[in-house]
Amino acid sequence: MDRHVVGSVTDIPPGGRKIVTVKGRQIGIFRIGDEFFGLINRCPHQGAPLCSGEVVSRLVAPSPGDYRLTRAGEMIRCPWHCWEFDIRSGQSLCDPDSVQVRSFDVAVEAGNAVAEGRFIAERVEVSVEERYIVVTV
């Protein structure tokens, strides 16, 4: 497994996403607040480009009619058949134990660490002032 620099944190605003290609694989990098998460851009159902779907919240109701919006902006909804997945864990809401999207470890590293460390920069120019998104693939 290698660590790949896929962009600067300023590339993705909070609530945003970016689809990058690492080792020939498309990976969606999502930003929730100041945390970053990576999911393979392939729906486990029938292979849709999952990460291009709509980012939504988790709508729940402990009882019929008792509607609550939770986990605002933390779910991705597949553009084909609308199954929902938890961006943080890759778990589906319809069958969390057996239907999951492959997820990748995403970290933020300081520019000087990136400049000195053993990272692979995927078409990313590195400068020491910035902070970088690093995905382990």
Place this chain on the structure above:
Amino acid sequence: MAIATGNRPPIGAIDCDIHPAVPSTRVLLPYFDDYWREHVLRRGLERENLEPSSYPANAPINGRPDWHLSSGPPGSSLAAMQSHLLDRLRPSWAICNVIHGAQMMLSEDLSAAFCRAINNWIRAEWLDRDPRLRASIVVPPHSADLAAEEIARLAPDHGFVQVLLLAMTELPLGRRQNWPMYKAAQAHGLPIGIHAGSSFRHPPSALGWPSYYLEDYVSQAQGFQAALNSLVTEGVFVKFPDLKVVLIESGATWLPASLWRLDKTWRGVRAEVPWLEQQPTETVRQHVRLTLQPFDAPPTEPQLRTLLDQFGSDRMLLFSSDYPHWHYDGDDALPVGLSPELIQKICVDNPLETYSRLKETLR
């Protein structure tokens, strides 16, 4: 050599659906209160038979030829039922489900009065006369509040083991207006039995009124699908987590395909009904049971096993003879091809789990 068309159920089986019939409206008169007896007499209602047209007298399915009576509709004599069924198959208990025009009347109050009279009648003339009999509480389904009152009135009598509804009423059964009935049933530990039938506020087919009995009869399965979809989707089993529902005379072959569609579609539109956290099929396996006869089993044993596998649970089927309707001959009330283990489940374990009141043998 004769081909086996069925098997005799074991002695001590629990028969979850039999149909005593009200021999004539006149027999109910002593069971009304003074007000409603006078109302009935002033209108001459005791001269009407008030039998639903869903059971045409000459349709062979509605009365086995050797169970016809010299007078009165099939199922209207306790002595005949004892000799045709109770003393032959020797069930531990048999649950009486009365289907009557009372469940279809437009006046909620008259419907409630007739239901009270029928419940009083079944208790006095059937339950009190044979300890093997139990009954469902007949309620006015179009007034959930009056239905809940009737449930509360009779629930202390453990001769009553269920609340009886029809699959097709004014509203889909899951709608919130109906919830007072489910609340009362859950509070008293009574399952809701949903019998084939309609109060005919709507055509039995979603397309309109059928021309023939055949269409009407077969369309009943659509009514059950819609009723079950409604109960699940509206969240009745989330709101009332201890409630059990028994589909009576629903047939069984439609269920796996219908649930497959429900599960599959739910995955994409889950957020519309966010109270449904688990796959609808799981909810149905936990809460819903089906009586056996009339069993629309596929023709071969391997096909029957496939169907039972698709149920994904051996806890869902409950033995029923559907006396006096004609679904089997002789004493062969069980279809061929069931394993001994499954027969034990269907005939004893599943009914006892569903109707927990049966475990208290004394009333």
